[in-house]
Amino acid sequence: MNKINVTRSSMPTFEEYINEIKPLWDSRWLTNCGILHNELEEQLEKYLNVKNVSLFNNGHLALYTAINSLDLKGEVITTPFTFVSTTNAIVQNNLTPVFCDINEEDYTIDADKIEQLITDKTSAIVAVHVYGNVCNVDKINKIAKKHNLKVIYDAAHAFGVEYNGKTIGNYGDISMMSFHATKVFHTIEGGALLYNSNIKEKIKSLRNFGIINQEECEYIGMNTKMSEFHAAMGICNLRHIDEEILKRKKIVERYQEKLKDIPGIKCWQKQKNVKANYIYFPIYIDEKRYGISRDLLFEKLKEKGIISRKYFYPLVTDFRCYENYVSNTPIAKKIANGILTLPLYSDLNFDQVDYICDIIKMKGK
Secondary structure (H helix, E strand, C coil): CCCECCCCCCCCCHHHHHHHHCCHHHHCCCCCCCHHHHHHHHHHHHHHCCCEEEEECCHHHHHHHHHHHCCCCCEEEECCCCCHHHHHHHHHCCCEEEECCECCCCCCECHHHCHHHCCCCEEEEEEECCCCCCCCHHHHHHHHHHHCCEEEEECCCCCCCEECCEEHHHCCCEEEEECCCCCCCCCCCCEEEEECCCCHHHHHHHCECCEEECCEECCCCCECCCCHHHHHHHHHHHHCHHHHHHHHHHHHHHHHHHHCCCCCEEECCCCCCEECCCCCEEEEECHHHHCCCHHHHHHHHHHCCECCECCCCCCHHHCHHHCCCCCCCHHHHHHHCCEEEECCCCCCCHHHHHHHHHHHHCCCC
16 A cells, blocks of 8 residues: 555645636736735635634744734743644744643643633733644633733634634634645645734734835734735635535544544544534554554554654653743643544545554554
């Protein structure tokens, strides 16, 4: 069997994409909020049912801008169980990350442990929806209101996810989504901010060097705009997103059925009251019960042409650049040492899933 990668980008047909970008050869309007860029923003506002969507050239700079736009100071409570971009965006805004542990059920920030970390220096909570799992948004909202804190969600994994019938971009002050090529919905490279407040003009300025008109620059911004070619890919992919998610759902259900009775293997499960997007399929490996370590299984799968991913590992606080930050997060450490995401993409077939599961059942033999 050929090598099976952990992710594989979904793409429209070549002809569909070419038809979308063909008018650009006449207009020569390739960036700076062109027709396709604006069309994609409008389509996403409708699909995601939020008041405002602002597109960016990648998710990291979108998150950086979200934090920047709220004029935060001091400390920000966040999670170490995330991609390093989350923490980088906080520190790059001259803020101090304060790390909160996660819960063992869905791997999101443990809302029951947030309040004990709040000080007079705390200005915000930056929480992460992990693997499409939704944070305890209700409790986080109550804490934020009580202590007058801003809430930003790193929703890189949460495109199309809904909680209690509302799309995830309707929670908190701002949510960031990643449209990287490995995500359920992508624009090759890209990202977006979702928000219902009236800060669109400020965000629009911040992503264009801080310029507000041809003669005025009000903020210290960056160039973080999305090009027309990237927007065109997004327009094409958005046409097929519901079909994409349905295909992934069937693959996830196949994994769950095949792996459900293996001692020491905990499979991802959909949360209650959540409409999932099936972006990743993580399993947690309890070495004592399963018989071999996560790292050994990772290598055994690799030997057989299956590329899985230790995601998220290591913890952000284990990276050299953050080793001096205080962190008491034993649950996050435990999960990071046992987590493994298995291959998942829309055109993965059941034979491939069964092959992967058989190797896991046999402990790599």
